[in-house]
Amino acid sequence: MNRISVLASAFIAMLLSLVSCSDKYTTYKGPEYILFSDTLYEFPVQNSEDYFEIPVVATTACDYDRTVAVEVNERTSNAIFGKHYTIESNTLTIKAGELVANVKVRGSYDNIEVNDSLGFSLRLITDKETEWNVYGTKANVLLKKACPFDINNFTGYCLLTSSFLMQYGKNGESKLVRTELDPKNENTIIVKDYLFDGYDIRIKFDPTDILKPLIEWEDQRIGTTAEPFYTKYGDGYIYVSQPQAYTSYFSSCEKFILQYMSMYTKEKDGSTLVFGTYVSALEWVSDDEGEKLKREGY
Numbered sequence: 001m002n003r004i005s006v007l008a009s010a011f012i013a014m015l016l017s018l019v020s021c022s023d024k025y026t027t028y029k030g031p032e033y034i035l036f037s038d039t040l041y042e043f044p045v046q047n048s049e050d051y052f053e054i055p056v057v058a059t060t061a062c063d064y065d066r067t068v069a070v071e072v073n074e075r076t077s078n079a080i081f082g083k084h085y086t087i088e089s090n091t092l093t094i095k096a097g098e099l100v101a102n103v104k105v106r107g108s109y110d111n112i113e114v115n116d117s118l119g120f121s122l123r124l125i126t127d128k129e130t131e132w133n134v135y136g137t138k139a140n141v142l143l144k145k146a147c148p149f150d151i152n153n154f155t156g157y158c159l160l161t162s163s164f165l166m167q168y169g170k171n172g173e174s175k176l177v178r179t180e181l182d183p184k185n186e187n188t189i190i191v192k193d194y195l196f197d198g199y200d201i202r203i204k205f206d207p208t209d210i211l212k213p214l215i216e217w218e219d220q221r222i223g224t225t226a227e228p229f230y231t232k233y234g235d236g237y238i239y240v241s242q243p244q245a246y247t248s249y250f251s252s253c254e255k256f257i258l259q260y261m262s263m264y265t266k267e268k269d270g271s272t273l274v275f276g277t278y279v280s281a282l283e284w285v286s287d288d289e290g291e292k293l294k295r296e297g298y
Helices: 003-018 163-168 287-295
Strands: 034-036 040-045 052-058 066-073 085-087 091-094 100-107 118-125 138-145 156-162 174-181 188-191 201-206 214-216 220-224 237-241 249-251 256-266 272-284
Touching (some): 034 118, 040 100, 156 163, 163 272, 201 220, 214 249
Antiparallel strands (some): 034 052, 052 100, 085 100, 118 138, 174 188, 188 201, 201 214, 237 256
């Protein structure tokens, strides 16, 4: 969000909090402006039925209805109206006594690809005297395909590729693993024989923010120091933790995880010896593809 947008959003929030019929609040008595509540919106498209609402706000309430037109600037848009999205109406009405009305936008799920970067620009057509020249009358809308989350899509065969295996693995940078649901913890899977045979890892999915689907895990023991390093360090085990400098996330559409992890061992004095931070990509495949990879030696 740019600086003007931040200032404008704060200004709008202040105005909405001031306008009240209660005597204990001060009534806003400044100029009448009509504007978008922000300059940038990003919407996750999960289906082709639901509408997203883009608020258009007025700084003062009136005793009559106010109708505002909305137009798309196709020159600054790469999303195609009618193909990637539709708008319920090119006009909206702020009713008498009210301060907000919404532009309703609906994305076309089947016409948006996972890695598409699509957006369009909107402009309000209002009377000149209601335009705030500092803030303007434009807004940009970004559309991002977001497949519904299903924990079961992250079970079964999975191809693990790791920078740790690239450096220390005996059979290359990738290995085929299997994953299953954790019966004790919600939205959690167990990756069997994660980096080393006999050592599993639990990974929890956090789908709360559709546009920022994250994974997390507690510190866990995933192997011994002797296998990759041919000697004993610390207590002899390798542990993994989440590094603060990197974000680990998943994709429901592409059925993969990108996981950053710090590896360390525990010293007798309670300190830790960190081996480094590594990244792993886990990509789920069908049973048929998994069996094929197994025959190929993964």
